[in-house]
Amino acid sequence: MKSITKLALIGLLLASRLYLQPIYSLVSDCDETFNYWEPLNFLLRGFGKQTWEYSPEYSIRSWAFLLPLYTSLLPIGKLCSVLGLPPYVLFYVARSILGLYSVVMEWHLYRELEATLSLQTANMWLLFQIFNPGWFHASVELLPSSFAMVTMLGFAKYGLRYLSTGSDTAFIQALLFNFVSGILGWPFVLILSVPLVAHYVITHRIFASIKTGFGSLLRLLAVIVVVFCIDSIYYGKVTPVAWNIVMYNVVDANEKSGPNIFGVEPWYYYFLNLLLNFPITVLVGCLVGLATNFRLASIWGSLLVWMAIFVQQPHKEERFLYPIYSIISLSASVGFTKVWGRLSGSKGVRNTFFFGLYALTICQSSMRTFALIKNYTAPLDAYAHIPIVPGPQNVCVGREWFHYPTSMFLSNDYRLHFIQSGFDGLLPGDFKETHSMLNSIREIPVGMNNENKFDPSKLTPVDQCDFYIDFMLPTEESQDALDPNEMGEEWKLVYRTPFVDASQSKFLGRAFSAPEFLLKLVPGQKYWSRVYEVNFLDYCVFERQTEQV
Structure with a gap:
């Protein structure tokens, strides 16, 4: 029975990530279109819309971020051209590649949960992942926050291994995934590793912390150098994109520029958003997990730190919560495993409770997902x-x-x-089509500004x-x-x-x-x-x- 359940969940995962999501998921954010799909189309086909973020004058978007998908799609694009296939085939293939990346990372965390916690917890987590309306569209979106969301599964995997074994290697591996998520993806996710680092420093001697810190720093520098070199080559100048993002959004933000000029939301925005993107059962289970399993407190701390920081930011967007999605599902699966243990004395009550739990989870998730497909695609x-x-x-x-x-x-x-x-805001312009690719990228476009002026x-x-x-x-x-x-x-x-x-x-x-x-x-x-x-x-x-x- 356990093998059948496992196979069924894996089958559902593959069907969702590789077919249903790429074909039926919506494009939920114009930032995804103009800041990522358009530059990718420019790399592949020689034309596309250009936003002010890609002007060398500001350079707060990374070409290195697009490079893995670009190199994967380049031969496929040539094949589509030879076969006379419509160009949007590339779009759906790209989303399937993103879905495949999610499958691989989810599978690795699933195996770690099975080994570190229990098969029941692993199965429950995978079920919550599959029937997660937020993950349904987020995992195939071409956004740094989506990339960070999926890549942070590696952080969770090795974070669990470190907490269960005390392995320094696992701790460093967890940080490496966080570094890649932050430097190649979205720099703010580096905050998520703070609780785990604090746990290590508190529980280890100073010499061990220095040694491990040195090894972690070397990996961070390696990631920074690779991404920095790629972006500098494309922009034709010294370009620390991750630092530019932080400068624009935090250090230099004011009433004329910065994230707040694109709108602000009330403090409870994210809590309402979670009610849409997660079944209520999972959110309740998450609270149970946070309150009952203190052995994973440093992982729960990542979730709490993230919410504490982003709830206070005036400018709020749904995608800003993506990096903690997997931790919410993980906490819920841990919480309900604890409930399972408490109900072990009454098999009938336990089975009835969990049947209702799974039915309600699947029902709410399906209704939300179908609404996104039916109403917005x-x-x-x-x-x-x-x-x-x-x-x-x-x-x-x-x-x-x-x-x-x-x-x-x-x-x-x-x-x-x-x-x-x-x-009356600033619309995107066009990448130049009369130059070579690098010359077009390096040329400062006319009429761009970072204040959203028309x-x-x-x-x-x-x-x-x-x-x-x-x-x-x-x-x-x-x-x-x-x-x-x-x-x-x-x-x-x-x-x-x-x-x-x-x-x-x-x-x-x-x-x-x-x-x-x-x-x-x-x-x-x-x-x-x-x-x-x-x-x-x-x-x-x-x-x-x-x-x-």
Whole structure:
């Protein structure tokens, strides 16, 4: 029975990470699109949008971060070109590679949990990982925080081994994974190793701490040098990207620049966010684990330190919690293993309790995941259905610019352009296509700033648009250059797909999705509709009609 359970979980993990997530997961953040997919498309296909972060003047995004995926996709891209496959195949292959990386890292931590704690804890953790709505989309996102989230599984693995064996080698290995997560990915995750380092220093003699610290420092320097050299080569100047990120977000942040200019959220934002991205059962189990297993206190400390720091930051985003996702699942599995032990005297009660636990976990997770797919993936569908016609074509967006998935959905001679809308911040520009790749990267683009100030040169006149993408909602006539409800005879609607109408939907309807036949069985339909309702509008692709001769 234990072998069947293990095989079933592994099968579900592979199916989710390698197929379901790459194909059906949404692109949840425009930062992912313009700061990572677009530069990757530029490396692979020679064109893409460029943000101010990639200007050599600021250089707070790492080309080294994109290099592993770029080298993996380069031969695949050439094969797709030979076979005549659509360019978005690269996008889905890239997400499958990211999913594979997650599988490998999760498998290693699973084996460590099996050896260090118990098979039951390992199985429970893997179940919580598979049915984790947040991990479902985060693990295939091309973001430094997502990379850090997955890579920190290695930190957790060797952190557990160190705590169970006292091995110096395991401790150094744990730090190495943290260093890679921070220097190649997101520098702020280096904070997560502080509790484990404190544990080592407190429990070891000074000489041992100095010796181990020296070995750890050498590994940190090695990671820094490799990443620093790659980024410096690409930017053509001395470029410590990780340090630049810290400087911009912390040291030099003020009312004109820094993260706060992109919006602030209340202190409870992250707690509400966790309620969406984790089943309530897992969150409760996490609290039990934190309160009952003090042997893993230095790992729990990483979670608590992270929350304490980020809750205080005015600018908050969902992805900022990614690095602690696996620790939440780990704490929950440890907590419920403790509950299992307490209920061992009554097999019927124990089995009933855990059946309900797993059923509720799977149900809530599935409803949340289905809602994300059903309500928010229209842009991926729409851009995949842009008609292919000969010659250069301009695909235009206005207010809908932030739902653009990636230029990997555009044919080689198609380009994305922005038209006038109500948005008054800084839009991305374009990587130069008339230079060599390195020259384009090293050239300081015109009209960039780190204060989110609007630059009109980023806009294109409507008469130069061949396609237009928008959802069917009224626009502000004084702000928007085009109204999808009044496009005129020169425009033809060529594709439409449903997208959630947030303004006309209830919160529960936007956040969770259940089959219609089940919803009809819910008693008190009149009252239920007051809290659960979802409506959709059309997400449309328009094509300009050319005159027939």
